[in-house]
Amino acid sequence: MHPHRVEVSRVVPVPANVAFAWVADPRTHPRFIPLTHLSPEPTAPLGPGDTFTMVSGPGIRRGLPGFPDRMTITAEQRPSTRAGTIGRSAVRKEGPYLRGVAGFDVVPVDLDRTRIVWWEEAYLAGPxxxxxxEVLVGLILRGMMHASLYRLSRLLQRRR
Incomplete structure (x- = not known):
């Protein structure tokens, strides 16, 4: 059985190396993923083999409890506009609620634009x-992914 894959993409107005820096570093995710907090926030960049936890919920930023999503970084390959190579950042979701894999592909369009492809193959742990x-989780994820990439694009536009 093949996993159910949800994929959303958006072209952002920055070079591929800038886009990759934003999506590959979990410390930036709470700035564009709604209702999400990195807990605890690491002081140094994370890389392959490192584990982190995102906590999501409507009151998470006001100190209310949320749903933890433990992940381990499994891949990190930087993009190159010059060489025409795609970047990839991937994680393994380890529960306690979501399991599966997810990541970002960073595709150089030209020197000043990049297509970010966010993909997830996630499902609820349990019986x-x-x-x-997978299909139900995918519907919820797709809406959140669209909103998040929209927010990231606006954030990157303002930073130019």
Whole structure:
């Protein structure tokens, strides 16, 4: 059985190396992913093999509890506009609620524009049928991913 993949993309008005720096570093994610907080926030950049936890929920920024999403970075390959190579940052989701894999592909369009492709193959941990819950999780993820990439694009436009 193939995993259910959800994928959303957006062209952002920055070079590929800048886009990659934003999506590959979990410390920047709370700035563009709604209702999300990195806990605890690491002081140094993370790389392959490092584990981190994102906590999501409507009151997370006011100190209310949320849903933890533990992840381990499994891949980090920088893009190159000159060489025409795609960058990739990937994680393995380790629960306790979500399991699977996710990541960002960073595709250079030209010197000043980049397509960010956010993909997830995630499902709820637990006893329920995986295929059915992958589709439900995918619907929720797709909306959140669209909103997040929109916010990231606006943030990057203001930084130019």
């Amino acid at each position: 329920w049928p995986r295929r059915a819950n």
